[in-house]
Amino acid sequence: MNRHLTEKELIEYQFELVSDSRAKKAAEHLKECSQCREHLQQLNRKLASLDLLREKITVSNEWLTKVAEQAGQPVQRRIIPFRKSAWLSAAAAVLVVGLLLLFVSNLPKEREEKPEFAKETPSLLAPYGARRDSGQESRGVAGDIKLEEKMDVTAAGDLDKSAAETKAFAFAFPEEKAGVGGGLKRAGGRAITEGEIPEQPPFAPASAIELVTLPRRENVQLTIYNSADLTLVRERRNLTLKKGWNWLQFMWANTLIDPTSLVLEPLEQKDKVRIEQLVFPARLRELGRWLIRSEISGQVPFEITYFTSGLSWRAFYMGTLAKDEKTMRLEGYVRVDNNSGDDYENAQTRVIVGQVHLLDQIAELAKRQYPYNRPIIEGLGEPGGTPGGDVGLRAPTEAPAAVVLGDLEMALERKEIKKEGLSEYFLYTIEGTETIPDKWGKRLLSFEVNDILVKSLYKYDEERWGTETIRFVAFTNDEKHNLGQTPIPNGDVKIYSQADDLGYLSYVGGTGIKYIPVNEEVELNLGPARLVTVEPKLMDFKTENYLFDSKGNISGWDEVQTWQIEVTNTRTLAIEIEITRGFGTAYWQMKFDQKDISFEKYDVTHARFKLNLEPRNKRTFEYTVRTYQGEREQALTELMRKGVTK
């Protein structure tokens, strides 16, 4: 063989599809031709991928037993004896009736009034009418075949109807099993012209073969209510409908979708497309089927809305203090995690800040075996919506106002998060769309603000933090601080400071923040500060002004304490510090005369000192506090009434 082997020849050689002589020739050629050998190897590599589907497929013995039982069940047949004479009579009767009707319609009025003709007509129609009343025989063989099919459907347990209803239905819709309109049909014994839709809807299809095509999502919007493990999903799909009745299947296996929340709505042609029912077939788990009545054929955009669980989000922040610690750059992030069991591709993502009230946990609803309790095959007509039966139309779920969908953005592009207020909670919309596969998390930048004026503050309060000085960074969520457009959701904050001119950062501290409304000041607690210390010392203690009762017992006295506070700043920056002192009683009086240190009564039992301290500096101040004990409390009250003290 002088030429190279073709792909066809190589395949046929490899899979022994050629005669022995041709196989031998091909083998000889392959021995000589490296190019053909390489081609063959390449083909083998490709076709070897077929082995990926060569996994062992197993079925349970229970299922096989069920198959054997169901296959062995006798099919309910309607045997119509085909008696030539009867059918000929029937055909003749129809012909005669037709001719008579034609004749009657062409008669002049006076002939119509003839009594004998009026008597004659019913007698001719009687056989036909009797057959119609007695059953379906008059429909002929074709009608019975359809009837058998419908009875099979019932036997499969797919329908929640009585046998009588089933028969009636089969009669009414001999060609409705396919679930689409068109064609000559009969409805309730009435002939339906082509294009007319039967009024009564068909039953749910027995198998998946009869369902209508549904294309991929056009777009999807997620609204994540974090507080309740609840996400509203709104999908848009362009569904191709046929005129008549259409079945649409929705499956939620292995997801956390709440089947009770499913809503389907046409976005266009609302006057011509109607959602009739949502049914949950009894034998089939984790799927629902919508029945759609369409007066048009063609593509119609639909919105499918449902709740799911498993999607969550959380906010977190990174603050970077400037070297002088007077300004801070704050970056806010939102991390969205998807554990819902479904992939959301190019989803517009919105997150809700605030609490929503739920009657049931969506995850619990999603895990239920059947949407509406366990199906009872024999006990038909269970209250509260029996599975396998019709659930009927659902009112559209109340959902936050829709936001116009943005254009698709590249995934790597930084997204803007738009915020808008709702009645009792706040909605953040992430610009563009995001693809969030199942089991994935995605961090999105929420906002980025530079030069937020901040106040670095140290606080000392033994009753709250013991003997440690605590460092705070404070700012206000308002326009003056380049913020204030929206509330800030709660989340963790980590604060860094610039360590040098090269931009290296050092970690300062971290804390969690609660929801910060607009115009509200926030103080971020960054933890103990080791470079700023406060050391109080009791320098003097005495008691005086004793009062005695009539029996000579002490009934009141004053305690006078003198404290020395030593504040040390070993940092290279000047600091501001608040020192709070408590006295354990509301009856106290302070003697403090340091002019450069502010002092205020913070609350009824506490006083607060504020002072600034230069870098690497130490400052000491003293105060004397007099507390009034027992009946001496009255003395302080009297002094205050007279305005002697504040």
Place this chain on the structure above:
Amino acid sequence: MDNTDRNLIDAHCQGSKTAFAELVRRYGEGLFGYLIRMSGNRDQAEDLVQETFKRVHEKAHTFRGTQLKSWLFTIATRVAIDSLRKRKRIRLVSLNQQADCADGTCEQLETLAVADNSCEPSQEVVLTEQKEQVRQAIESLPARQRATLVLAYYQELSYHEVAEVLGCSIGTVKAQMSRALRTLAQRLPDIAGDIK
């Protein structure tokens, strides 16, 4: 033909219920494997197996052949091809199928997509993707070619048996197989070194 198979058929025709159950137990799994590869959908394959055995139950008395297995596969093939024809007119696409399957021709082949726990997650994703490509390639074949390929390659029937099942000559089977493989060679992914 296996005497036991003949005995079972005869017993079933004489009204034995256990004989038919034994037939289902013996061939049910094989037929299910065949039909799931033909239909690409587990639910549908279950329906098709049910339909196949229903027909076997009704027509058992007409069986005069020598190969029960071939006869069963013949019925299953007819059932599957009928179903595929219907599906061309009215196709089922579930909402949770993979986005790439939007044209409705590739329902989830759930049984075949069982994750290999020994794989790393990334490898698992790649493997699932490759399986999906293979499945789509097979589903794109015409019904007769698909049946030939599945019977010969996956069910490991000889070309002679395939010819018996499909009711055609061996030459026709080989021609169908050749065409199917050439089509697949164009559509299958090159997974050099990936197959274990």
